[in-house]
Amino acid sequence: MQLLFERRAERSRAMMLLSPLIALSLTALLGAVIFAARGLNPLEALYVYFIEPLTTLWSVEQLLVKAAPLILIGVGLSIAYIANVWNIGAEGQFTLGAILGSIPPVLFPEFQSPIVLPLMLVLGLLGGMAYGFIPAVLKNRFGANEILTSLMLVYVAGLLLDWLVRGPWRDPHGFNFPQTAAFQSWQMLPTIGPTVHIGVIIALIVALGLAFLLDRTLKGFEIRVLGSAPRAGLFAGFSRERMVLFAFLLSGGLAGLAGICEVASTVGQLQPTISPGYGFTAIIVAFLGRLNPIGVIVAGLILALSYMGGESAQVTLGISDKIAKVFQGILLFFILACDTFILYRLRFIPKRAPELAPAE
């Protein structure tokens, strides 16, 4: 028997919707196998991982809070990836946004005004954009591969943050802990409900706005053309260089915004670690969400669940919360594999009939 990938005439709409569902099912299946291999009851473990976090109001709120940065970064990355611009450095842009956005509370702690918080958000946005600007310029001027440059800049950003919180920005009254002074109430995002902050609302509005941009505007058209057929994009009169810059400024800016939102809510100060890898997980969010801003909202919730599940697995089952990373990796693997079926179908060719093979 022979297996053959056959190209479809058009992309299959059904598979575009089914692919993430199949990928999720396969992930759960493989997860069950891994749990079983660890000697756990796979059904119970899957329940603890995927269902338990949804059973209390508190944990649902936590889910929204964790999903917010994933969605905010994920929609930006989706736009970049549609344009065929591969920003892998959202984690670094997130960090720079957090650093720049923290200038008012750290350097001007006494400055109390209603404009402090908006100022912080704008600075966060600018920080991420500035950090996204670097790989964009390197690509446009020197043809440097943006996957490598943006990824390497992540580690530079991490070390910069580390140096700041251990050195010049360390809280003088903080008993030498590597962290800045805790933010004051006027430097924090307001909340709705006990823990849900307005970052969640911002993420939803941005996602809806970008969905509109992509589907209805000439800019969205330009993004899609340059992504899927660069030569046709040039023929249409669009500029590839300007698109690289636009995609990095947009995705970087949103990652930076997510960074300052995270620091000005959940974390409450700058410290060496401010993210459990949101910038990288958002890559999975973007693909699981079909690079579609609305899909990204759903995908952001699912990946947030994987973080929650990791925590509850650690507490209830006594296994490392690194299991969350394992699940995320498996999920990305299966999504990319299943996506093949959008443009291809698998065909079984019944057993080969005897073949005439003349001797040489």
Place this chain on the structure above:
Amino acid sequence: MSVGEKKGAMPVEPSEVPPTRYILEAIGIDKYFGELKANDRVTLRVEPGEIHALLGENGAGKSTFVKIIYGSLQPSAGEIRWRGRPVIISNPAAARKLGIGMVFQHFSLFEPLTVAENIALAMPGDFNMRALSATIARISKDYGLPLNPGAIVADLSVGERQRIEIVRCLLQQPKLLIMDEPTAVLTPQEAEQLFSTLRRLAKEGCAILYISHRLQEVKELCHRATILRHGKVVAEADPRQETAASLARTMVGADIKIVKPQARRANGEVKLAVERLDQPADGPFAVALKDISLTLHAGELVAIAGVAGNGQSELFDALSGERTNARPEAIVMGGVKAGRLNVAARRKLGAAFVPEERLGHGAVPSFLLSENIVLTRHNADPDLIRQGLLHRSAAMAVSERVSKNFDVRKAKPDPEARSLSGGNLQKFVVGREMDRQPKILIVNQPTWGVDAGASALIRQALIDLARSGSAVLVISQDLDEIFEIADRIAVISRGELSEAYPADELTYEATGLLMAGAHEKPGTEGRRHAALV
């Protein structure tokens, strides 16, 4: 090597094989792609020593059929017999083992490698480079296909590259050679040389399955013709007994409208003036443009002939503005200096462009037709974009109008561009630009790989546009087409453009000489030119 004498591996004893005079019989071949029936009970028999033409419009199922014969596709139903014996050809390697060779329309050659290295890449098993080179030299000499095994492919003309592909097949001593539109890229002289090689091969007993839509050459070369329409065999004919018109009628199923140029109305106002345009080459395999001058008046259709790869696509890019020029006055469109303007700005001056490559350049394959309307009209058509917002229903209306006026056949109202056949997509892309009533239209290879019916429609539209007062520039490799439609003809060769001569003062032969570089200025002689050997 001979199939008949093989013992051991045969599934059927030789004595059971019915004697047959055919080398290949394809009987009742069906092929479905989803719901589309690309081949519908196609039966075709080829005798040794026969040059058998496979005729049909684009989308008639010719390519599907030969891909089945060559093992790249599997039939949904039907039987293939090789020397009377039923076979399943599961892949091209199996086809080559049987003795079936194929020369594709698009060559798969590595430009930086030599002729011998390219051929070695396709040879199964071990080989000795020196022995192989000697064999290549011998075979190419024997069959009148002069080739230097040590030459770098990048330096060779299209005709020479095709010879590499043919020699590559001949090394495997084929019993059946499939040629897919082999003359599409050749000068008349090169084509003539190819025909004598094919005749020689046929005389030696090799069967040739010859795909072409140039009816004149089929009449000249082929012994028999099988004609496909909508996936079905509609006729078998002896092309020597038919006229080109009768063959065309059978292919299309209706009389092809004859393109009739009306009286010329040249010397109107100047619409497009190219003045001493120079442009360095863009890469190692690109062609530099040298001192190109050309003037187009309202109401005239000028054609640029030339062998592929002599600067046509570079000239198109320079004219369209996909590559801008440092000198604004090098290109003047409707009185405006446009050298430094990009393609969108030039469209605003009333110019329209149709590139050679439909998918990925003229249209985005994964986009709907209505979205592809927006591609080239977003800044020149105020109805499609309002305040930065797409106006989808307006785009849809334009798409419908273009489809209706240019007979674009599609399975649903707004399909993805890649699902259209080549000819239909070309009609759409040409129609999209014509629909704007452009003042200047520049088209590269308007009917490349397009069937007779669609070609006639496109050529008629080009002439009509010129007669309505626009200036039309057609870059083409198809001399028949050029002589059919052009008022004046210029020839491009190695990046230099000849003067544009009135069409009725030129003959095929004179044009062929110009294509081989007769007009080039002395002192620019660089590499050996091989269009005429």
